[in-house]
Each structure stands twice: as C-alpha cells, then as structure tokens.
Amino acid sequence: MCGIIGFTGKRDVKEILLHALETLEYRGYDSAGIAVKQQKSGKTEIFKCAGRVRELRALCDRSEISSECGIGHTRWATHGGVVNRNAHPHQVGKVTVVHNGIIENYKELIAYYKLESGLDSETDSEVAAALLNHFYEGDPVAAIRKAVTTLRGTFALVILFDDQPDTIYSVRNVSPIVATISEEGAILASDVTALCQFTNRYFVVPEYHILTMKPDSIRLENLKGECVEPEYLTVDWELNSSEKNGYPFYMEKEIMEQPDAILKTIDKRIVDGMPDFASDGVPDDLFTGCERICIVACGTAMHAGLILQSLVKRVLNMHIDVELASEFMYSDPVIDEKTLVIAVSQSGETIDTLEALKYARRHGAKGLAIINVKGSSIARESDYVLYTEAGPEIAVASTKAYTTQLAVMYLIVARMAYLKGIYSREQTGAFIAELRRVPEAMREVLAKRDEIHRIAGRVIEAKDLFMIGRGLDYSILMEGSLKLKEVSYIHSEAYASGELKHGPIALITQDTPVVAVVTQKKIRQKEISNIREVRSRGASVILFEKAELADEVSAEFAPCMLPDMQDEFMVMPASVALQLLAYYVSCDKGFDVDKPRNLAKVVTVE
Ligand code: AGP
Numbered sequence: 001m002c003g004i005i006g007f008t009g010k011r012d013v014k015e016i017l018l019h020a021l022e023t024l025e026y027r028g029y030d031s032a033g034i035a036v037k038q039q040k041s042g043k044t045e046i047f048k049c050a051g052r053v054r055e056l057r058a059l060c061d062r063s064e065i066s067s068e069c070g071i072g073h074t075r076w077a078t079h080g081g082v083v084n085r086n087a088h089p090h091q092v093g094k095v096t097v098v099h100n101g102i103i104e105n106y107k108e109l110i111a112y113y114k115l116e117s118g119l120d121s122e123t124d125s126e127v128a129a130a131l132l133n134h135f136y137e138g139d140p141v142a143a144i145r146k147a148v149t150t151l152r153g154t155f156a157l158v159i160l161f162d163d164q165p166d167t168i169y170s171v172r173n174v175s176p177i178v179a180t181i182s183e184e185g186a187i188l189a190s191d192v193t194a195l196c197q198f199t200n201r202y203f204v205v206p207e208y209h210i211l212t213m214k215p216d217s218i219r220l221e222n223l224k225g226e227c228v229e230p231e232y233l234t235v236d237w238e239l240n241s242s243e244k245n246g247y248p249f250y251m252e253k254e255i256m257e258q259p260d261a262i263l264k265t266i267d268k269r270i271v272d273g274m275p276d277f278a279s280d281g282v283p284d285d286l287f288t289g290c291e292r293i294c295i296v297a298c299g300t301a302m303h304a305g306l307i308l309q310s311l312v313k314r315v316l317n318m319h320i321d322v323e324l325a326s327e328f329m330y331s332d333p334v335i336d337e338k339t340l341v342i343a344v345s346q347s348g349e350t351i352d353t354l355e356a357l358k359y360a361r362r363h364g365a366k367g368l369a370i371i372n373v374k375g376s377s378i379a380r381e382s383d384y385v386l387y388t389e390a391g392p393e394i395a396v397a398s399t400k401a402y403t404t405q406l407a408v409m410y411l412i413v414a415r416m417a418y419l420k421g422i423y424s425r426e427q428t429g430a431f432i433a434e435l436r437r438v439p440e441a442m443r444e445v446l447a448k449r450d451e452i453h454r455i456a457g458r459v460i461e462a463k464d465l466f467m468i469g470r471g472l473d474y475s476i477l478m479e480g481s482l483k484l485k486e487v488s489y490i491h492s493e494a495y496a497s498g499e500l501k502h503g504p505i506a507l508i509t510q511d512t513p514v515v516a517v518v519t520q521k522k523i524r525q526k527e528i529s530n531i532r533e534v535r536s537r538g539a540s541v542i543l544f545e546k547a548e549l550a551d552e553v554s555a556e557f558a559p560c561m562l563p564d565m566q567d568e569f570m571v572m573p574a575s576v577a578l579q580l581l582a583y584y585v586s587c588d589k590g591f592d593v594d595k596p597r598n599l600a601k602v603v604t605v606e
C-alpha cells in the first residue's frame with residue numbers, strides 16, 4: 001500500500017524524503033515521487049516516476065534541489081496504470097497532494113465541480129488536489145475543511161499550498177498518518193517505521209482532524225477549528241531496528257529474531273509462572289463473560305487464528321469461529337453482546353480486518369485486538385489490545401508477527417483454561433512452562449537452516465506443489481503454503497491429507513513435490529498412510545516430523561526432524577522450518593524476497 005512521508009524543518013529535505021521512501025518500500029509500490037518547496041524560487045517542484053525509489057533518487061540527483069520542506073509518496077496503483085503521470089505527488093493550481101486510500105466519489109466530484117480541465121492523470125488522488133484547489137481562497141484549513149466534508153471514501157492526504165512556505169497540512173479518514181516533532185523539524189508518515197530515524201515518540205493523527213506542521217510547531221484541530229492536544233505514543237523499537245543489520249533480506253533477519261521476539265512477547269505476561277494480562281489492562285471477565293469467540297483476520301493473521309481455534313476447541317471445549325475478514329460482513333455472522341471478537345493483525349491497518357471489527361462491535365461484540373504496531377487503527381478501534389512485541393516487521397512475508405501472535409494466543413488459552421477451572425494452577429503452570437520452551441525449540445530449527453536450504457533445492461523447479469497434513473498439521477501447512485506462494489511464486493496448495501483421495505490426488509503425478517508435516521501423535525498413522533498414498537503415485541515427498549514420532553516407517557522418507565515439544569506446541573518450531581523453506585526457495589530463484597511482486601505489506605484497500 002502507498003507510503004507517505006512529509007518533513008519541514010532545518011535539514012535538507014531531499015535525503016530525508018528519499019531515505020524515508022526507501023524505508024517505506026516494504027509497504028509495496030510501483031511508482032514514487034517527491035514535491036519540495038525550493039528555497040531559492042519558493043516554488044513547489046515535483047519529481048516523480050513509475051518504478052523504484054532508486055530511479056526516483058537518480059532523477060532527483062540530476063536535478064537542482066535545495067529545500068527544507070517537502071512531501072514524498074510511493075504509489076500502489078488502484079486507479080490508473082503504472083505511468084509517470086499517475087505517480088504522486090499531484091499538483092493542481094496552487095495545491096500539491098500525496099494520497100493513500102480510495103476516493104469513491106471522484107467521478108461525481110469531477111462533474112459537479114467541473115474539475116476535468118485541471119486534470120492530467122487517471123487517478124482519484126489528483127481529483128482531491130483539484131477539489132482543494134477549487135476551494136482554496138488563501139485559507140488552507142478552510143479549504144481542507146470543505147474538501148473533507150465533500151470527499152467520500154478513505155484518504156490520508158498530505159498537502160502543500162504554493163503560498164504557504166515551509167508548511168505541510170494533513171487530514172485522514174481510515175488510511176493511517178502518524179506524526180511527530182523533533183529538534184530537526186516536524187515529520188509525518190504512513191507508519192512509524194519512517195519516523196524511527198528521528199524519534200520513538202509519535203502520535204496518530206485522529207480521523208477528520210487537520211494537522212498543520214511548521215518547522216518548529218505542529219497544530220492539530222478538529223473540523224470546528226478547536227485545537228486538540230496530540231496523544232503521544234512511544235514505540236520501543238531500537239532506532240535502527242528497521243534496518244537489515246547485515247542480513248541479505250529482512251525476511252531472514254525476522255525469521256532469526258523469532259526466539260527473542262517470542263520471549264519479549266510472553267515475559268511480561270507471565271507472573272509467578274502464570275499467564276497474566278494485568279499489564280495490558282485486559283480484564284478476566286472479557287474471557288469469562290463471552291459465550292462465543294469469533295476471530296477476524298486476513299492472510300497469515302487468519303492462519304494464526306486457525307491455531308487459536310484448534311487450541312480453544314482442544315483445551316476449552318468452546319465454540320469458536322475463524323472468519324476471513326474480507327468475507328465476514330457479507331456472511332451474515334451471528335454476533336451479539338456475548339461474542340468476543342478477536343481481530344488479529346500485524347500492521348493494525350488492514351482495512352478488511354478493521355471494517356470487520358467495526359461491524360462486530362456495532363452488533364454488540366467486545367473487541368480484543370492482537371496487534372504488532374502500537375496505536376494503529378485496529379488497536380484504536382478495539383476495546384482491548386494485546387500487543388505482540390515482534391518489533392518492526394519489514395518483509396512483506398510475515399514471520400515473527402505470526403509466531404508472536406501465536407504466543408499471545410497460547411497465553412489467552414492458558415488464562416481462560418485457568419479462569420474456567422479447566423486447568424488447575426499446576427496444569428496452567430505446566431502449560432506455560434512448555435510455552436517458555438518454544439524459543440529454544442525454534443533455535444534448534446534455526447540451527448538446521450543448511451539442511452532446510454538443501455531441501456529447498458528439491459522444490460525450486462516446481463510449478464505446483466502440495467502440502468498435506470491433518471488437524472493442527474494442516475493449519476500449520478496453510479501458513480507454510482502461503483509463505484512459499486508469496487515469496488517463490490510456486491503454486492502451492494495446503495490440503496487436509498485425508499481429503500486428497502476425494503479428488504485432488506488426481507493431480508499427483510511422477511515427482512510432484514509434496515511437503516508433509518507430522519507432529520501430532522494421535523493422527524500420525526493416518527498421516528503416514530496419506531503420505532504413502534501420494535508416494536505410490538509418484539510424488540516426491542518432503543517430510544518434516546517431530547523427532548520422537550519418527551520410526552522405521554517414516555525413515556523411508558528421510559524426514560527433517562523437528563525438536564520435541566508437546567503436540568499442541570509443535571506449531572511454532574514447525575512454522576519456522578516452513579518459513580526457512582520458503583525463504584531459501586525464493587533466494588535461490590533470485591527473487592527480491594522482501595518485496596514480492598504485486599504484494600503490499602499493509603493492505604489498506606478493500
Ligand atoms: C502474510 O505473509 C502476508 N503479508 C499477508 O497475508 C498478511 O498476513 C495479511 O495481509 C494481513 O496483514 P496484517 O497482519 O497486517 O493485518
């Protein structure tokens with residue numbers, strides 16, 4: 001999704017904007033541009049192009065730029081092709097704009113306000129610039145106020161007015177904008193990753209509030225013109241934690257960081273060996289007062305929800321649904337005040353998940369969010385939040401966010417089991433003690449990276465690939481399959497292995513790669529039978545198996561051994577193995593692992 005940066009202060013703005021756009025590349029984009037207020041002429045000049053930030057940098061290096069105030073944008077196309085004129089910033093008359101979101105009524109606005117003549121691009125964003133220019137009579141805030149009450153849709157707008165030197169304005173609805181002020185100047189961005197180079201204190205621009213940024217001041221006001229104090233948050237990420245720190249790709253760094261991220265996520269929530277959410281302000285009656293749980297999430301976060309679903313059914317014997325957030329509102333969900341809805345999201349900005357959460361709360365549900373980015377939209381929309389402590393996750397393919405989401409979920413299950421009297425104190429303590437072993441088990445898998453890299457060599461040429469398992473193993477493989485798909489572009493499909501013989505086994509031919517995961521003792525025999533079925537039809541089987549389950553039967557498949565944990569805890573070490581598999585396949589295919597084609601890290605369009 002689009003990345004936005006804006007700075008006004010006492011430093012050369014060109015490098016600040018370009019470096020920030022490089023930091024925001026992970027959000028996914030196809031074009032980039034900046035607009036700067038030239039110090040000599042006072043003019044607002046735009047430099048933009050379809051392509052990568054490095055091409056924008058080259059364009060800027062060929063130009064004379066001397067400025068301390070500017071805005072920048074990386075565009076993930078929604079309206080109009082990937083061509084220079086559709087890149088942001090857009091300038092109409094005295095107004096220059098960058099935009100993240102979708103203006104739903106842009107065609108009506110063009111017709112009603114006769115904006116056509118001023119337009120050059122195919123984008124809805126340029127219409128926002130034209131509308132602001134139409135309303136502008138010398139008072140930027142007044143023009144913005146009129147525009148935002150006219151626009152329909154989602155928007156994060158960052159605006160320059162020709163005759164307002166060194167001043168940047170911003171207003172948003174749904175699409176995120178965070179901001180801060182430091183000794184060097186005032187800065188805003190689509191997400192906190194771009195602010196880390198300056199400070200770890202920031203605030204979220206509230207929806208429909210107008211931010212005015214000058215080099216040494218910021219003003220936040222509501223649409224009535226009343227001044228509002230920013231609510232500052234602190235991100236406890238080391239200022240350089242969003243760098244690669246010597247790894248070739250962020251994905252590898254983030255896979256390797258998982259043991260520490262898990263520890264950081266669970267440590268403060270285990271008191272005297274027991275799960276404890278007091279420091280998060282999450283009350284016990286949130287869990288004891290609900291009769292149903294409904295998880296809403298997308299992609300990897302939804303896969304984490306599948307694991308929570310298995311645990312809640314297995315340990316709590318409780319009804320729980322996992323809903324694709326993008327389907328949720330259209331599936332006539334049964335929601336009432338006895339429903340606990342759990343929104344899972346790394347970014348906290350996925351609009352499908354945000355809208356599903358809003359829908360559920362409108363229908364009486366209490367909302368608990370499991371989020372990685374503090375102060376994000378979903379966090380602010382929830383009644384309670386449990387933050388994962390994964391640190392910034394830059395690679396599009398989610399890894400440490402996923403396993404830290406799982407860690408929070410295991411704590412929730414343990415807390416609920418204890419509160420409901422299903423687990424005694426001793427049993428709860430034993431469950432938590434096993435959770436504490438996860439980082440070490442993950443390290444054992446990470447120590448097998450060379451073996452897993454060799455296994456990757458067996459699938460690198462595959463066009464199609466199956467991943468088969470039952471129960472919890474199937475849920476593990478749903479996520480493992482997505483990882484492989486999104487970074488290697490191999491068509492991988494996770495299948496409940498017992499279901500194969502009802503059709504899909506027709507697709508198994510000689511040397512079809514089939515990845516199997518076997519970690520659950522009670523279903524192992526059936527899984528082995530299913531593996532033999534595909535093997536007898538020519539499949540090339542790659543088996544990841546919990547070491548203590550392995551025997552002479554599985555030995556014929558030369559399994560990659562996974563460290564021994566209690567069955568329901570095998571999810572996290574097994575997931576690390578599948579993350580590494582996907583990572584090495586992508587690396588060996590020569591792809592840009594961190595920025596897979598077509599994908600964005602934060603999906604802020606429905
Ligand atoms: C996972 O590797 C993908 N990047 C994607 O499926 C992601 O999990 C999904 O878009 C949800 O993002 P969120 O966790 O930020 O809401």
